[in-house]
Amino acid sequence: MYDTAIIGTGPAGMSAAINLKLHNKDIIWFGAQELSDKVRKSEKIANYPGMGLVTGEELNQRMEAHREEMELAITDRMVTNITKTKKGYMLLAENEIYEAKTLLLATGVITAKGFEGEAELLGRGVSYCATCDGFLYKEKNLAVFCAAPRYEHEVEYLAGIAGKVYLHTSYGESGIDLPNVERLDKPIRKILGEERVSGVELADGGERNVDGVFILRNAVAPATLLPGLAMDGAHIVVDRMQATNHPGCYAAGDCTGRPYQIAKAVGEGNVAAHSILEYLAEE
Amino acid sequence: MYDTAIIGTGPAGMSAAINLKLHNKDIIWFGAQELSDKVRKSEKIANYPGMGLVTGEELNQRMEAHREEMELAITDRMVTNITKTKKGYMLLAENEIYEAKTLLLATGVITAKGFEGEAELLGRGVSYCATCDGFLYKEKNLAVFCAAPRYEHEVEYLAGIAGKVYLHTSYGESGIDLPNVERLDKPIRKILGEERVSGVELADGGERNVDGVFILRNAVAPATLLPGLAMDGAHIVVDRMQATNHPGCYAAGDCTGRPYQIAKAVGEGNVAAHSILEYLAEE
Numbered sequence: 001m002y003d004t005a006i007i008g009t010g011p012a013g014m015s016a017a018i019n020l021k022l023h024n025k026d027i028i029w030f031g032a033q034e035l036s037d038k039v040r041k042s043e044k045i046a047n048y049p050g051m052g053l054v055t056g057e058e059l060n061q062r063m064e065a066h067r068e069e070m071e072l073a074i075t076d077r078m079v080t081n082i083t084k085t086k087k088g089y090m091l092l093a094e095n096e097i098y099e100a101k102t103l104l105l106a107t108g109v110i111t112a113k114g115f116e117g118e119a120e121l122l123g124r125g126v127s128y129c130a131t132c133d134g135f136l137y138k139e140k141n142l143a144v145f146c147a148a149p150r151y152e153h154e155v156e157y158l159a160g161i162a163g164k165v166y167l168h169t170s171y172g173e174s175g176i177d178l179p180n181v182e183r184l185d186k187p188i189r190k191i192l193g194e195e196r197v198s199g200v201e202l203a204d205g206g207e208r209n210v211d212g213v214f215i216l217r218n219a220v221a222p223a224t225l226l227p228g229l230a231m232d233g234a235h236i237v238v239d240r241m242q243a244t245n246h247p248g249c250y251a252a253g254d255c256t257g258r259p260y261q262i263a264k265a266v267g268e269g270n271v272a273a274h275s276i277l278e279y280l281a282e283e
Numbered sequence: 284m285y286d287t288a289i290i291g292t293g294p295a296g297m298s299a300a301i302n303l304k305l306h307n308k309d310i311i312w313f314g315a316q317e318l319s320d321k322v323r324k325s326e327k328i329a330n331y332p333g334m335g336l337v338t339g340e341e342l343n344q345r346m347e348a349h350r351e352e353m354e355l356a357i358t359d360r361m362v363t364n365i366t367k368t369k370k371g372y373m374l375l376a377e378n379e380i381y382e383a384k385t386l387l388l389a390t391g392v393i394t395a396k397g398f399e400g401e402a403e404l405l406g407r408g409v410s411y412c413a414t415c416d417g418f419l420y421k422e423k424n425l426a427v428f429c430a431a432p433r434y435e436h437e438v439e440y441l442a443g444i445a446g447k448v449y450l451h452t453s454y455g456e457s458g459i460d461l462p463n464v465e466r467l468d469k470p471i472r473k474i475l476g477e478e479r480v481s482g483v484e485l486a487d488g489g490e491r492n493v494d495g496v497f498i499l500r501n502a503v504a505p506a507t508l509l510p511g512l513a514m515d516g517a518h519i520v521v522d523r524m525q526a527t528n529h530p531g532c533y534a535a536g537d538c539t540g541r542p543y544q545i546a547k548a549v550g551e552g553n554v555a556a557h558s559i560l561e562y563l564a565e566e
Contacts, residue, residue, distance in 0.1 A: 052345075
């Protein structure tokens with residue numbers, strides 16, 4: 001059982017991971033090896049004190065160098081479900097189970113709204129995890145939304161199981177060239193179905209009949225991840241110590257609200273790590 | 284009238300100053316040209332994300348380089364009193380008056396307690412400002428507590444007015460060599476007097492009769508600076524947007540509470556700057 005599970009490799013998760021490692025805590029840190037897409041894609045950053053004017057790419061490289069120096073390992077698996085247990089938290093990430101005494105949500109903010117029908121049909125044809133649920137769709141038809149090239153291997157995995165895959169990506173051309181994968185030019189507007197998923201409606205009004213919809217996005221909305229988490233709109237409610245309404249569960253960075261800023265994120269990650277240290281000491 | 288007066292040139296003040304300057308606000312920024320003594324004197328800093336393992340001196344130099352790049356000017360005057368006015372805040376700094384619509388307190392935390400009798404006799408013989416009150420003590424005897432070499436010019440100024448100056452420094456040997464300045468080896472333990480200052484008691488029980496006591500410290504306790512400021516012990520009470528109980532007055536960094544960390548300070552300075560931008564936009 002880990003001391004802490006951190007979800008998110010942006011500046012907030014990084015700040016917390018560094019501090020917990022310095023205090024010799026046993027952590028598991030989920031997220032992208034490339035750290036933060038949002039930092040990397042920033043053209044210029046002028047307000048991270050001490051860095052001067054840098055490109056997002058440069059700052060992300062500095063973060064990566066710091067991670068290496070601290071020998072912090074990243075587990076590049078998508079956490080799709082978290083359950084509160086007696087001892088702490090149980091996390092499901094691509095069919096593996098992890099347990100931790102405390103939890104830090106540093107997932108970033110989900111700026112894109114979910115698809116219409118997504119929340120309603122989750123677990124009834126809608127899935128966030130190809131490795132977990134793909135086997136259910138042998139020879140069946142699927143729609144897949146892919147938000148980043150790093151999820152393309154999951155699309156290929158699904159194509160190996162399913163009869164047909166309708167694919168839409170948020171980033172244009174994909175590297176996937178398989179006979180049973182059909183590219184949708186129009187975005188998915190709505191997930192259709194009553195009891196279970198029956199199809200998807202596209203932005204041009206066209207429909208495709210499918211048995212399942214896989215949504216491969218950078219992050220899952222926090223309240224979907226961890227049921228009962230107190231939210232204020234898209235943001236997790238935290239106090240000044242970054243505590244959420246669940247004991248032992250903290251949140252930091254963009255997911256707790258504006259301003260969406262790197263300095264704010266590292267500050268909150270630092271505070272959350274110190275709160276976690278206190279919580280673990282009291283246990 | 285300035286948009287914002289920032290007090291403190293540590294990481295919190297720096298973070299706020301950068302952000303307000305980027306938004307073309309007219310700011311006055313009070314504090315030491317050397318930025319943060321606390322950062323500079325840190326042996327090693329490992330948990331400021333993106334910097335790797337650095338010495339405090341290195342990190343302070345990086346902050347200084349960023350300040351220069353942003354062309355941010357520092358006013359090296361000690362603010363000793365702040366008054367709420369209709370339009371904002373009026374600050375007294377070494378006999379000069381400054382006015383600002385909003386205020387950011389980034390003073391650091393006063394870890395040293397005040398002297399016994401200090402608060403009680405403030406304005407009745409106890410002063411924080413040589414330039415302001417020195418002229419009252421022509422040919423009289425003074426005790427002076429000096430917390431940093433950068434205040435020695437104020438001690439020399441007082442010695443030019445007073446009959447005799449009993450000096451204690453918190454840093455050992457001073458550079459002052461004047462016939463009417465006597466070095467006290469023992470620290471001041473208590474400021475004596477009923478209606479007004481009558482003397483000081485030293486740690487060895489010895490006493491010196493003086494008419495005034497000048498305390499030249501890095502920072503004045505926030506509630507002494509700005510009467511009515513809501514405090515929780517030594518810390519200024521703020522909400523998640525860094526707002527204090529006074530409209531238009533914000534606080535950031537160590538002065539708002541633990542953890543006393545650079546990352547936390549830059550995060551809070553960033554959030555405070557964004558709150559100030561919103562406040563100014565609404566005015």
